[in-house]
Amino acid sequence: MARPTILEVNDLTFRYDLRKDNNTLSSVSFSVQQGEWVAIVGDNGSGKSTLARLIVGLLEAEKGTITIDNEILSEDTKWRIREKIGLVFQNPENQFIGTTVQDDVAFGLENNNMPYEDMKLKIEDALQLVGMETYRLKDPSQLSGGQMQRVAIAGILALKPDVILLDEAFVMLDPQSRRGLFSTLKYLKENENITIISITHDRNEAALADRILVMDEGKLIQEGTPKEVFSTNNQLEPPFAEQLRRKLNAKGRKVPQTYMTEDEMVKWLCR
């Protein structure tokens, strides 16, 4: 059964400076199904963060529409829509409001008028999901960049939005925390039907998505499964398993001739 569409971006066009002709985004259209994990990749300056800011209503499109859960984003609807979509961006220092880690995670929940006991449970769950439960009483400004980022992610996870939009949110994380959060996202997607949209330069992260959107100079130039994208787009650096497959292939080893996921590579090596 087809899953409902949670996000629809239609013919989106945007310029930062209306006096200039060059668009930052030109006629970008795509849709995302509920419970899908979509990665958005592309070179620096290709317009990914601008797209994220438009989707949460921090910027206003010059042309085109954004529909979230069947509601068109506008000045009137953006506050309601923001409850459905949580954005985590790359600079955690700018995302703190509370004086302790738990206050900070509580912030969005307090806005929702949640009873205190429920709130405490949600904060604890969210901090555990990012491995920061022992830091609950610490001052957020004294955390490392990666720890701050994990708390910012906990703040969004606690709200359980329909869509989690991550803009390079894992950049500061150590590899172990990063892997842990990938598992958390997979869990939320599979068990709670949460939609994940992750803007990333990390090919291994993009390879985990159901679908990849490739941006170039403000245009959406390709979309497809990781297999489709990494086996046809030579401009993108492939994920680790695919790099290994290509190197083995170049050495004349009899590897399968198409893109392989990490699991497929392990299975093939252990056959």
Ligand SMILES: Nc1ncnc2c1ncn2[C@@H]1O[C@H](COP(=O)(O)OP(=O)(O)OP(=O)(O)O)[C@@H](O)[C@H]1O
């Ligand atoms: N506030 C701003 N004012 C004017 N121009 C901006 C602003 N923010 C971004 N731009 C420009 O818009 C274009 C797209 O930037 P954007 O940050 O969306 O790209 P990106 O794909 O997210 O890049 P990166 O991978 O480096 O994060 C760039 O040319 C950038 O210089």
